[in-house]
Amino acid sequence: MTEKMIISGFGGQGVMFMGKILAYAGMLTNKEVSWIPSYGPEMRGGTANCSVIVSDEEINCPVVNKPSLVVAMNGPSLEKFLPALIPGGLLVVNSSIVKNDVTRDDVRVLKIPAQELAAEKVGKANLANVVVLGAMLAKTDVLTLDDVVAALKEVVASKRPEMLAINRQALEVGMNYVKENQL
Amino acid sequence: MTEKMIISGFGGQGVMFMGKILAYAGMLTNKEVSWIPSYGPEMRGGTANCSVIVSDEEINCPVVNKPSLVVAMNGPSLEKFLPALIPGGLLVVNSSIVKNDVTRDDVRVLKIPAQELAAEKVGKANLANVVVLGAMLAKTDVLTLDDVVAALKEVVASKRPEMLAINRQALEVGMNYVKENQL
Amino acid sequence: MAKGTVEVDKLRCKGCSICVEVCPQKVLNLSKEPNPKGYYYARQADPDNCTGCAMCALMCPDVAIRIWRQASGN
Amino acid sequence: MAKGTVEVDKLRCKGCSICVEVCPQKVLNLSKEPNPKGYYYARQADPDNCTGCAMCALMCPDVAIRIWRQASGN
Amino acid sequence: MKKYLLKGNEAIAEAAVRAGCRLFFGYPITPSTEIIEYMAKHLPAVNGTFVQAESEVSAINMCFGAAGAGVRVMTASSSPGISLMQEGLSYIAANELPVVVVNIVRAGPGLGGLGPSQADYFQATKGGGHGDYRLIVLAPSTVQELVNLTQDAFDLADLYRNPVMIMADGILGQMMEPVVFQERETRQLPAKDWATTGAEGRPRNTITSYSLQNEIGEANCLRWEAKYRSIAAAEQRWEQYMTDDAAYLMVAYGTTARIAKAAVQMARKEGIKVGLLRPITLWPFPVDGFKSLQGQIKGYLSVELSAGQMIEDVRLATNCSAPVHLCNRQGGMVPAPEEVLERFKEVFPAAAAAV
Amino acid sequence: MKKYLLKGNEAIAEAAVRAGCRLFFGYPITPSTEIIEYMAKHLPAVNGTFVQAESEVSAINMCFGAAGAGVRVMTASSSPGISLMQEGLSYIAANELPVVVVNIVRAGPGLGGLGPSQADYFQATKGGGHGDYRLIVLAPSTVQELVNLTQDAFDLADLYRNPVMIMADGILGQMMEPVVFQERETRQLPAKDWATTGAEGRPRNTITSYSLQNEIGEANCLRWEAKYRSIAAAEQRWEQYMTDDAAYLMVAYGTTARIAKAAVQMARKEGIKVGLLRPITLWPFPVDGFKSLQGQIKGYLSVELSAGQMIEDVRLATNCSAPVHLCNRQGGMVPAPEEVLERFKEVFPAAAAAV
Amino acid sequence: MKEVFKRTGALTDAPFHYCPGCTHGIIHRLVAENLEELNLLGKAIGVTPVGCAGFCQQYFNIDMQGAAHGRAPAVATGIKRALPDRFVFTYQGDGDLASIGIAEVMHAAARGENITTIFVNNAIYGMTGGQMAPTTLPGQKTSTSPFGREPSVAGYPLDMPKIIAQIQGAAYVASVSVDSPKNVLQAKKAIRQAFEYQLAGRGFTFVSVLSTCPTNWGMSPVKALEWLRENMMKNYTLGVLKDAAAQ
Amino acid sequence: MKEVFKRTGALTDAPFHYCPGCTHGIIHRLVAENLEELNLLGKAIGVTPVGCAGFCQQYFNIDMQGAAHGRAPAVATGIKRALPDRFVFTYQGDGDLASIGIAEVMHAAARGENITTIFVNNAIYGMTGGQMAPTTLPGQKTSTSPFGREPSVAGYPLDMPKIIAQIQGAAYVASVSVDSPKNVLQAKKAIRQAFEYQLAGRGFTFVSVLSTCPTNWGMSPVKALEWLRENMMKNYTLGVLKDAAAQ
Ligand SMILES: Cc1ncc(C[n+]2csc(CCOP(=O)(O)OP(=O)(O)O)c2C)c(N)n1
Ligand SMILES: Cc1ncc(C[n+]2csc(CCOP(=O)(O)OP(=O)(O)O)c2C)c(N)n1
Ligand code: SF4
Ligand code: SF4
Ligand code: SF4
Ligand code: SF4
Ligand code: SF4
Ligand code: SF4
Ligand SMILES: [Mg+2]
Ligand SMILES: [Mg+2]
DSSP: OEEEEEEEEETTSOHHHHHHHHHHHHHHTTOEEEEEEOOGGGGSSSEEEEEEEEESSOOOOOOOSSOSEEEESSHHHHHHHGGGSOTTOEEEEETTTOOOOOOOSSSEEEEEOHHHHIIIIISOGGGHHHHHHHHHHTTOSSOOHHHHHHHHHHHHHHHOTTHHHHHHHHHHHHHHHHHHTTO | OEEEEEEEEETTSOHHHHHHHHHHHHHHTTOEEEEEEOOGGGGSSSEEEEEEEEESSOOOOOOOSSOSEEEESSHHHHHHHGGGSOTTOEEEEETTTOOOOOOOSSSEEEEEOHHHHIIIIISOGGGHHHHHHHHHHTTOSSOOHHHHHHHHHHHHHHHOTTHHHHHHHHHHHHHHHHHHTTO | OOEEEEEEOTTTOOOOOHHHHHOTTOOEEEEEEEOTTSOEEEEESSGGGOOOOOHHHHHOTTOOEEEEEEOTTO | OOEEEEEEOTTTOOOOOHHHHHOTTOOEEEOSSOOTTSOOOEEESSGGGOOOOOHHHHHOTTOOEEEEEEOTTO | OOOEEEEHHHHHHHHHHHTTOOEEEEOOOTTTHHHHHHHHHHTGGGTOEEEEOSSHHHHHHHHHHHHHTTOOEEEEEOHHHHHHTHHHHHHHHHTTOOOEEEEEEBSOSSSBOSSBOOTTHHIIIIISSSSSOOOEEEOOOSHHHHHHHHHHHHHHHHHHTOOEEEEEEHHHHHOEEEEOOOOOOOOOOOOOTTSOSOOTTSOOOEEOOBOSSHHHHHHHHHHHHHHHHHHHHHOOOEEEESOTTOSEEEEOOHHHHHHHHHHHHHHHHTTOOEEEEEESEEESOOHHHHHHHGGGOSEEEEEESSSSSHHHHHHHHTTTOSOEEEEEOOTTOOOOHHHHHHHHHHHOHHHHHTO | OOOEEEEHHHHHHHHHHHTTOOEEEEOOOTTTHHHHHHHHHHTGGGTOEEEEOSSHHHHHHHHHHHHHTTOOEEEEEOHHHHHHTHHHHHHHHHTTOOOEEEEEEBSOSSSBOSSBOOTTHHIIIIISSSSSOOOEEEOOOSHHHHHHHHHHHHHHHHHHTOOEEEEEEHHHHHOEEEEOOOOOOOOOOOOOTTSOSOOTTSOOOEEOOBOSSHHHHHHHHHHHHHHHHHHHHHOOOEEEESOTTOSEEEEOOHHHHHHHHHHHHHHHHTTOOEEEEEESEEESOOHHHHHHHTTTOSEEEEEESSSSSHHHHHHHHTTTOSOEEEEEOOTTOOOOHHHHHHHHHHHOHHHHHTO | OEEEEOOOTTBOSOOOOSOTTOTHHHHHHHHHHHHHHTTOTTTEEEEEOSSGGGGGGGTBSSEEEEOOTTOHHHHHHHHHHHOTTSEEEEEEEHIIIIIITHHHHHHHHHTTOSOEEEEEEOSSBTTTTSBOOTTOOTTOOBTTBTTOOOHHHHOOOOOHHHHHHTSTTEEEEEEEEOSSHHHHHHHHHHHHHHHHHHHTTOOEEEEEEEOOOHHHHTSOHHHHHHHIIIIIHHHSOOEEEEETTTO | OEEEEOOOTTBOSOOOOSOTTOTHHHHHHHHHHHHHHTTOTTTEEEEEOSSGGGGGGGTBSSEEEEOOTTOHHHHHHHHHHHOTTSEEEEEEEHIIIIIITHHHHHHHHHTTOSOEEEEEEOSSBTTTTSBOOTTOOTTOOBTTBTTOOOHHHHOOOOOHHHHHHTSTTEEEEEEEEOSSHHHHHHHHHHHHHHHHHHHTTOOEEEEEEEOOOHHHHTSOHHHHHHHIIIIIHHHSOOEEEEETTTO
């Protein structure tokens, strides 16, 4: 089981954090993991992205050229990374912001109105990224909700313990949205 | 015919100039010539020397390890370069200053009281170097007095024409000293 | 009082809001919809009060503002 | 007036003649014979006039001078 | 053992702190900046000192002074900054001072780009500064190895009184992987009795590389050369992967070694007998690793993020005994494993046909 | 034609002035200082400008600016100063600016000594700065050749829009030999329409080496690589001496080539069939020269004033087809012709025995 | 209706890549407007630093060269000596000019090099993500002074205009700010003066402009302007520090 | 009889290699005597420049490091940060310090680095044979200003103590001369003050000493002292330019 992910969005949407949490969760479950950010001033103003691999096997090539999973938090990200997604791969879209058409029909598509869900159901619009994460977990086998919660405990709770519960809630909102809507 | 010379003395004794004149004279007579100075702060306070080759053939190695002619204008120079002189080679010594014994008997030795000759016969103690040059010319076949005078014309006369006559005189004093004393 | 007209280049504006703050007449505010780059751009909320003093333009880091003025009494 | 004695380290001296010039009593001059390095070194030409003021030593770039002084009246 | 998820750059910095590095002088540059930021944050807590130098020229000369004073010291930069250190590195090598230098290589020449690159290979291994000298050059390929080799670097530097360079690229510097910090055996290291620490109670020490007499200059050169020989004899490191029955060999270090490994795995699935030799020390180049395989190998593919630099060392190490081809990308681009395999098949059609 | 007796350094400077060099930026260092002193004295008379830079770092960047403005410009230094120029050289190469750089090499590493050395060979030929780039490196071996190659250097720099280095040592820089300044055919050179001279009357020009997109970075690298290939194809230069019937070959450039030539002459007198191949371009290395002889040569002796650097290129150029040995002195020392011959006989006993 | 403010033709159409509210943009405009007003577009050659302004050759509608980090004054010297009748200026950040490039700017000043340097002091390294600059204020937190700049370890800010004003070859040295419309107008004047001095061949001219870096200061653009006013302007005196012609 | 002047034990027995009459030797003595009087021989670490004084590690009877040309203040910083309780100084010429090394000394000053720099200004590059230095006077002939330094081309002299005094981290800046016994005594005092400030942890201390280069000035040693007095001392003001303790 290997999931090669690219998570992409505006700077400020928390895509690096999403990637880190996934990598962390993978590490805690003794999987092999790697996380690579886009770096340098290419980030300034533009889009930011990170590549995450979570795998049962040794990770040789940490560069993700052909992701099995793409998270597009904004429009430009969709345009940039959809073509690379492998056939049968999973595209997770923050449909609150991304209005682009998905031009491929050989991939699985998960549209999450993350902004609205985060605002309405979690009460914090800036947790849209965590909502998307939750939704994504519903559709990948590489990590479970619990794995990610464990990672959040280590990463978030060590600095801001009060944030743990609400993050967990956001994860569940995302996951439930998928389940409830049978997406 | 190839003469490989090392001319050595204190800074200020004009050894570089002697070498240059020889090289220039060689060039004017269409011989192959090369001149290499000691350089850098090794000169400061210590001795200065230059290596000059005048030859009928192409000069490959310009470095003179085994001189056929050594001019020692002071004591340390004698000590430094006498051992390198080839058997049968010519050692020209400024005997006004150099009091060292010449420890080899397989070389030809020419002792010139250059300081005195320059002071007394030329009237300019600082032309000791030119006196030595003249003496040396009496004993080498590679260049004649006329060759050197021609060189002096180009080098000295272009800047200080009034110096030509006296330089020529100093050359002759040196050469005559050798001849008169049948050295 | 002079009457001014301000035109903000919607594509250039990055919604920094410096012009909004600097305008002595509080003429400007930020849009509710982002421009294609995702910025909430500045616009004239209260055009009538604009004096054409150009303070906003002097301070706009993206040189996104253009201003015309009609002298009062003209 | 104090009486001084100056000793010049003949091997260290480079004959720069600064001490000769600076000595208010004109006590020093340069040798006629060079030292082994070829320098005409400084020496006390007129030792009796030396006051031990140490001006020569203060100015000697080669720290070649040593001075003793007998206080006057001692 | 506790696992940490760390960026490569942070891992280097933390490993250095744990290796006893107490002084860091550096100047920011992407993609190595996290190293100096980490040091700025964490050195004070261990009574260490971080100084942001005014330039890389100053940084390397501060390292000179600190190393000369006997303290473990490091600097880090990326390509243009490393170029500015060349005079200083030459001085450090000539004075035989233990300094650890990290180069998180970015795409050059000139200001270039920030993407990963291996185009500073020549500079690192042949000496970008003047004169004959060598850096020990270590090329990790995982974040864990960044940790291990950083710790080794300090020991090697002290053991041989020689500058050591850790060379990686932006991918390794920026990526996060799990790492552990193992307890390490402490190596027996020579006392730094040559350091200038104030001469109290001993004859004074001087550190200088100036020799106006050529004879002394030559004696120095011969002494350094002898040291370099002994390092070359003792410190070559490499990893072999699937080489037992290999008829072909990919050669790659750092990031490209990971990609080449993936390519080897793909090739093996197709039955192609290819292995990987991964130099871990770029200088000394692991000539011995090649020697042991030389008889069996019909061709080499040097996989590089450059116009082809290590390929020269591969040819030299194998004494040109079999063809050496290049598979490369440049300017910040990285080949996919598929691309490497494709190139392999292109240059060694016989290897694929033999299956 | 009038013969002048000139020091090598003066000859370089005078040749540069005659080649139309009108700007010189430099910082003094032994043994290259006479070049800048000559320029200080003689440029004003031809309406040129000499500026003593505050450092070699500044000097090379002043050259960058001037070359970018379309004017013929030169700098000169010696080893430590050249190390300080590495960042600048990398920028100049990346921006494809025609700059002529003289390195009168002295003994290194570190402050080293002032004696002649060839230990900057790697730095010059493999690129001491970061990234893949090449200097065209010319290695004269007589004062006359210093003149000729200096004049060529400016043409090559303009023709290829590439930095050109003239590499010599203190012996060549300090020695006097007779030289003549020949009238030279003016080469057809491309217009400098890329230069930043003020945009009046044309679209504006920019000179920059920054590429944040790796794809652009790679395209740049490929463009440079293609240029380097074409230089390597067209500009290799070397001299062959007594090679027609040679069974062995000495390889040497610059000062050591002269000594090796003397050694060859001595060997020939003994009946030993040895010749000399003297690289004149160190980059591009004269691989073609070796190719034409490869069949007949049983062994090579690389004569160097270094720990052995060019020897690697000799091995690569000959594809390791015959043994390559080293005859060297270091730290400012120079071998005598006798010493070279002795070493030759030591490593190739068969050659002497065959007589 | 009269057009009272329009985008100068000395700027290209390319949108700035600077962060929202970054005052590099204002300074660009001031430089560009002066270039246009003095009719210099055809004869100006600008030198780009390494820093956030490292792409400014995309914005100024003139010939430009991109220097290595800190070396812009050396590059400008090369250009000016090659083409003495052209107009040459550098545009440099505080890391570029006051840290790695301090030798080059000091010596360009010492030579009285007839060029103009625009010095953008935002008290931080913007480009590389917010490290300490030589101009960072005591106590200011940056990624390499994470506990606040502590002078006993990291030293004191360098006041570059004050230092440059000490150098004989400097003909004009001014320190300005772009925090308010009034100061922006002052800044434009200072740049104008510097440019005119260069055209008159008076020697080295230097305009230091206090600027913001909202991103790395971690503030909104508006807040950043306030911080500049309340902190930087107190540490770095504004005004004309040297005017050789006036002396 | 009382010995009133003897060679300090802080100097080794090695004879100086300096040219006859070169005042580097006087300055060496002053530094050495202060080291001895302050009992620093066991804890001092000196940093040698590249220049005529590049061999001074042979003369000072203490631990010493030889820095690359101009980098002594950086090297000294490395030493001081490694061993904060040791006494660290640099000894640098005008080429070394004011030209190639100006960045290092300015930033050591800015950091308030607790070291002392002795700056030997002889208005020329001695070691390399008499080229122009940043401190060469207008009109002065050197081998790279063969027609006399022409400010319009080669710029104006840099007055380093004046510049360093502008920097906040500098605790003590003095400008002295060794042309006369009186000034030599002043110079010794200034060095003493600087050393004591370092011992007190006050920050960067800087003593500029005007010195001669008879060889490259082409004058007798005595004439050189006169030239120094009549030319250099007029261009470079003597005195204590900054004393943080006194302020
Ligand atoms: C030799 C070298 N060192 C370091 C860098 C990395 N670097 C790029 S910009 C910069 C500092 C930028 O700060 P500043 O000059 O203040 O400009 P700003 O971005 O704040 O406008 C640094 C350190 C580099 N490109 N080259
Ligand atoms: C990088 C580098 N550039 C140049 C030199 C050559 N060099 C040696 S000393 C010196 C200048 C010495 O002048 P100064 O510092 O004034 O000292 P002085 O000899 O006058 O005491 C120079 C340019 C060098 N050694 N290294
Ligand atoms: S021109 Fe003046 S009044 Fe009008 S919007 Fe701008 S700042 Fe406000
Ligand atoms: S100042 Fe300019 S960029 Fe900022 S909000 Fe106003 S118009 Fe937009
Ligand atoms: S001590 Fe005084 S009086 Fe005596 S020699 Fe020296 S300077 Fe002259
Ligand atoms: S000052 Fe010193 S070196 Fe000079 S002459 Fe006097 S004793 Fe000799
Ligand atoms: S990082 Fe700072 S200086 Fe750079 S563009 Fe952004 S706000 Fe401006
Ligand atoms: S060259 Fe000048 S500075 Fe150097 S030792 Fe001689 S007189 Fe002194
Ligand atoms: Mg800045
Ligand atoms: Mg000097």
